[in-house]
Amino acid sequence: MTGGIIYTARAVHTLNPSRPSGRAIAVRDGRVLSVGTIEECSRWGIDHVDKRFERDVIVPGFVEAHSHLMEGQWGQVPYVGRFDRTMPDGSIASGVSSIPDFLERLRTLLAAPRDVPFFVASGFDPIYFEGERLNRHHLDSVSMSTPIFIFHASGHLATVNTAFLTKYDIRAGHPTPGVGFGSDGEPNGELRETVALALARDEFVHLGKVFASEQCITDFGQAARLAGVTTATDLASPFLFRPEHASVVADIVNTPNFPIRLACAPMMRSQGKSIEDQLEALKTSRVHESDKFKIPVVKMMLDGSIQGFTAMMSWPGYITGEGHSFLLQTPEETFDMVARLTAERIGVHCHCNGDIASELFIDAVEYALGKYSWFDHRHTITHAQTITHAQLRRARNLGIGCNFFSNHLWFWGDQHYDITLGPDRASQINPAASATRLGIPFTLHSDASVTPIGQLHTMWAAVNRRTVSGRILGENETISPSVALQATTLGAAYLLHLDHLIGSLEVGKFADMTVLADDPLTVAPDDIRAIDVRDTLVGGVITSERS
Ligand SMILES: [Zn+2]
Numbered sequence: 001m002t003g004g005i006i007y008t009a010r011a012v013h014t015l016n017p018s019r020p021s022g023r024a025i026a027v028r029d030g031r032v033l034s035v036g037t038i039e040e041c042s043r044w045g046i047d048h049v050d051k052r053f054e055r056d057v058i059v060p061g062f063v064e065a066h067s068h069l070m071e072g073q074w075g076q077v078p079y080v081g082r083f084d085r086t087m088p089d090g091s092i093a094s095g096v097s098s099i100p101d102f103l104e105r106l107r108t109l110l111a112a113p114r115d116v117p118f119f120v121a122s123g124f125d126p127i128y129f130e131g132e133r134l135n136r137h138h139l140d141s142v143s144m145s146t147p148i149f150i151f152h153a154s155g156h157l158a159t160v161n162t163a164f165l166t167k168y169d170i171r172a173g174h175p176t177p178g179v180g181f182g183s184d185g186e187p188n189g190e191l192r193e194t195v196a197l198a199l200a201r202d203e204f205v206h207l208g209k210v211f212a213s214e215q216c217i218t219d220f221g222q223a224a225r226l227a228g229v230t231t232a233t234d235l236a237s238p239f240l241f242r243p244e245h246a247s248v249v250a251d252i253v254n255t256p257n258f259p260i261r262l263a264c265a266p267m268m269r270s271q272g273k274s275i276e277d278q279l280e281a282l283k284t285s286r287v288h289e290s291d292k293f294k295i296p297v298v299k300m301m302l303d304g305s306i307q308g309f310t311a312m313m314s315w316p317g318y319i320t321g322e323g324h325s326f327l328l329q330t331p332e333e334t335f336d337m338v339a340r341l342t343a344e345r346i347g348v349h350c351h352c353n354g355d356i357a358s359e360l361f362i363d364a365v366e367y368a369l370g371k372y373s374w375f376d377h378r379h380t381i382t383h384a385q386t387i388t389h390a391q392l393r394r395a396r397n398l399g400i401g402c403n404f405f406s407n408h409l410w411f412w413g414d415q416h417y418d419i420t421l422g423p424d425r426a427s428q429i430n431p432a433a434s435a436t437r438l439g440i441p442f443t444l445h446s447d448a449s450v451t452p453i454g455q456l457h458t459m460w461a462a463v464n465r466r467t468v469s470g471r472i473l474g475e476n477e478t479i480s481p482s483v484a485l486q487a488t489t490l491g492a493a494y495l496l497h498l499d500h501l502i503g504s505l506e507v508g509k510f511a512d513m514t515v516l517a518d519d520p521l522t523v524a525p526d527d528i529r530a531i532d533v534r535d536t537l538v539g540g541v542i543t544s545e546r547s
Contacts, residue, residue: 061230072220136189
């Protein structure tokens with residue numbers, strides 16, 4: 001066994017508790033061979049020393065345990081969100097600052113040529129704007145003839161115009177749950193959650209094509225790479241309903257130029273197919289697994305989003321009195337699904353934004369574990385934004401992990417304080433410090449494309465808990481940079497059942513590294529998100545040289 005390369009660095013943080021740091025890392029056959037001094041690394045007979053990262057800091061490659069391939073959509077779907085955003089080609093799309101600004105942007109976009117007879121844009125969120133909430137009349141001022149479908153940033157809601165409503169014959173009294181109505185009894189143009197969104201047949205066929213396109217998957221890989229991510233997730237893959245899609249994604253991910261590993265969590269649903277048929281499709285999909293393409297867990301979903309007022313919140317509900325929440329599947333369906341998955345030794349990451357949803361999932365795990373013992377299940381509440389302290393203690397007892405949506409603190413923190421949850425519950429959203437105190441395994445995520453992919457930002461948000469207005473949202477829930485780094489590397493890998501392969505720099509594990517221009521453990525905590533990502537290595541290969 002010969003060959004290999006040694007990289008030197010200002011510091012190598014390994015996240016290996018027995019050997020936490022070094023000045024050099026040796027790589028052979030795509031795996032970590034040694035971390036320590038150059039002299040120690042040289043003992044394996046390697047004389048090729050590469051000093052290009054000498055001034056930089058090497059950490060384990062970032063693992064994003066809740067993202068979606070649709071983060072790669074921006075080359076094909078216009079972005080109309082509130083904040084400036086980096087596009088796949090590196091350009092910046094500026095955010096819209098008001099409803100009139102947004103409508104002006106739409107007019108420009110609609111004037112451009114399209115290859116479909118309707119218009120779709122994404123990334124919008126009405127909660128940022130004062131005055132009347134965006135409705136069909138606003139969109140009618142842009143076009144009365146072209147059906148317009150504005151997909152909100154949360155992915156849980158959309159606003160459409162009258163031409164759209166006419167096209168699908170959606171009128172007063174329409175029976176589909178989630179169709180919004182104005183005080184006049186007519187549809188107001190808002191569609192909430194899956195069933196109502198599914199009314200947009202052509203638009204979703206179009207978006208489905210975009211999300212499944214080679215360009216979207218490739219752009220996703222690039223966006224993740226630029227943010228320092230070496231393993232990302234697609235946390236709601238459609239493989240259980242379209243198993244043939246797994247080979248399409250696997251083929252793209254397995255090409256040498258694709259710069260990240262991808263872990264997919266196929267979506268389990270309570271409608272359309274039996275649990276047994278979905279488990280069968282999972283087996284079929286897993287045939288395509290490789291070192292770069294994994295299907296380690298599945299996804300479930302119980303409620304909506306806080307900013308869309310569709311998260312299932314218990315008393316006292318939303319501060320504005322608003323509330324459109326409903327469970328996306330019944331407790332019985334949830335108990336059956338979690339029990340069946342537990343029996344099959346399949347970990348589940350369950351979307352729970354509201355505390356009612358968290359409670360239901362915890363109940364379901366307790367029921368499942370009563371029936372089938374599995375000590376190492378690592379079932380995870382993903383988002384867990386409003387999980388209560390009582391629920392955290394139950395999660396700890398049951399071995400449930402949390403994947404916190406820390407970016408919410410920045411992107412919606414002020415809105416949670418003022419409009420949705422109120423000061424008390426807003427100050428304890430994504431309670432990472434409490435999870436740390438209880439020893440609950442957790443990670444931090446972007447839910448890209450809901451917010452941009454990037455672990456330096458999710459770390460920064462959990463460490464500082466600062467909102468756009470400058471408020472510190474719950475200083476007792478801030479965590480240290482080292483805890484945040486652990487969460488975004490090994491913590492994520494652990495909850496994905498992949499920590500034997502990735503997440504830390506230890507002998508035998510994949511040599512996946514993120515090279516940073518500065519040290520997230522020693523810079524001022526407020527500067528963490530501004531650290532420059534110099535490069536990434538996946539399996540010891542420098543990705544900027546491959547893509
Ligand atoms: Zn998501």
